[in-house]
Amino acid sequence: MEELKKTPLFSEYEKFNAKTIDFGGWALPVHFTGIKNEHHATRNNVGLFDVSHMGEILVEGKDAEPFLQMMLTNDLSKLTPDHARYTFMCYPDGGTVDDLIVYQLATEKYLLVVNAANIDKDYNWLLKHKFEQVTISNQSDKFIQLAIQGPKAEQVLQKITDTKLSDIKFFEFSQNVFFSGIEEKALVARTGYTGEDGFEIYIGVESGVALWKAIIKAGEDVGIQPIGLGARDTLRFEANLALYGQELSSSISPIEAGLSFAVKTNKTSDFIGKEVLLKQKNEGPPRKLVGLEMIDKGIPRHGYTVLCQQKKIGFITSGTQSPTLNKNIGLALIATDYAKQGDLVTVQIRKKEVQAKVVATPFYKRG
Structure with missing residues (x-):
């Protein structure tokens, strides 16, 4: 049996009593103190994610820009250094290779941040499809990525840097x-996967543990918590942020997933899947x-059948009891004829058909 991959921060998990699981071949924490507790900590205070x-x-x-214009659905023509875009790579039939964030580091230099399970496939x-005057390199083993998320994220992170974080706007x-006591510089982006304000930080592997410890220490007075995969999933789900393999896949297009804002079919360059x-x-x-x-009692889970x-x-892509709303809710990919708000459908939960109604998303919006 192949040994699970571990991030350089794996040794830190034990200090917080993490429960780790196999997540796509990685040993990662599903929770530290409990999914609901960590969910509320991030929504109301501040959480730190590895x-x-x-x-x-x-x-x-x-030719990096024309190459990426062909590979990606969003329009990079107006992107400038120190700005980012959410986008997709698609197959010719419109199915999704992956959803990702592209960061423009310089005029001819881009960093693509892709889903863990898709690294080799994407690469x-x-x-x-590589153009001649383009270099592509997989840098995944050179970076630590930390996410600090929640209403107090900026307050905590500002304690350990002289960079004015309020100057970094959303998707910049x-x-x-530079962080206190750490020699290596970091890339800090105002992005996240929780529906809250916060930052995603990229730094070299050697500096990862030191940065994790520095952020935990800086947030001690406000009760910062390390957050596992369980709460990461409930947070992103409430905010209607897609998860590859559930809301998006090789057989689900970004348009079907309601993400047409990142599919610029009017850009001048052709891209794979455009037609x-x-x-x-x-x-x-x-x-x-x-x-x-859900109107009746029951939690809709991934893969459950939806009927009328x-x-x-159709079928459920994601579902849970929402910790913020305290309701049983789900996302479902269904025939468009049944997709109007207020429409009633049923979900097959084991041997029972349980009634639900179509509602607006996102389920949760900050502020």
Whole structure:
């Protein structure tokens, strides 16, 4: 049996009594003090996440921009250094290779941050289509990635840096942030996967443990908590942030997932999957991702069948009892004809059909 991969921060988990699980071949903490507790800590205060399992791929060279314009659905033509975009790589049939964030480091230099389970697939997909004057390198083993999220994230992080963090706006970043007692500079981006304010920090592997400890110490007075995968999932789910393998996949397009804002079919350059995605945009996709709120008792789980009058109309992509709203809710990919707000459907939970209604998303919005 293959040994699980560990991030350089694995040794720190024990100090906080982490319960670790196998997550796509990685030994990662599912929780430290409990999923609900960590969820509320992030929503109301501040939490620290080790997300070093994520992948980082560097794309640089004279033709880096035209190459990425072909590979990615969003428009990079107006992107400038120290700014980022959420985007997709798609197959010719419109299915999703991956969702990712692209950071422009310099005029001809981009960092792609991809999902952990997709690192090799994404890297090979990029290599398969590479332009001559482009260099692509998988840098995933060189970075630690930490996320500090929550209303007090800036307050805590500001204690250990002279960089004015309030100057970094949403989806912007600084590449030259130094933290107290750490010689190596970090890239700090105002991005996240929780629906809260906060930052994602990229720094070399050797500095990871020191930075983790420094942030924990800086947040002690406000009760900072380390946060596991369980709360990361409930937080992103409430904010309607897609999870690859659930809301997005090789058979689910970004348009079906309701993410057309990051699919720029009007950009001048062609991109892989454009024809199908343009058709879905213009005509409307046959299926649509919707929010469901349970009327009857029961929690909709990933993969459960959704029906209307005994007819199968789709399936649950994600579902849980929302810690913030204290309701049983789900996301479902269903036939567009049944996707209007207020429509009633049923979810097959084991041997029972349980009633639910279509509701607006996101379920939770900050402020």
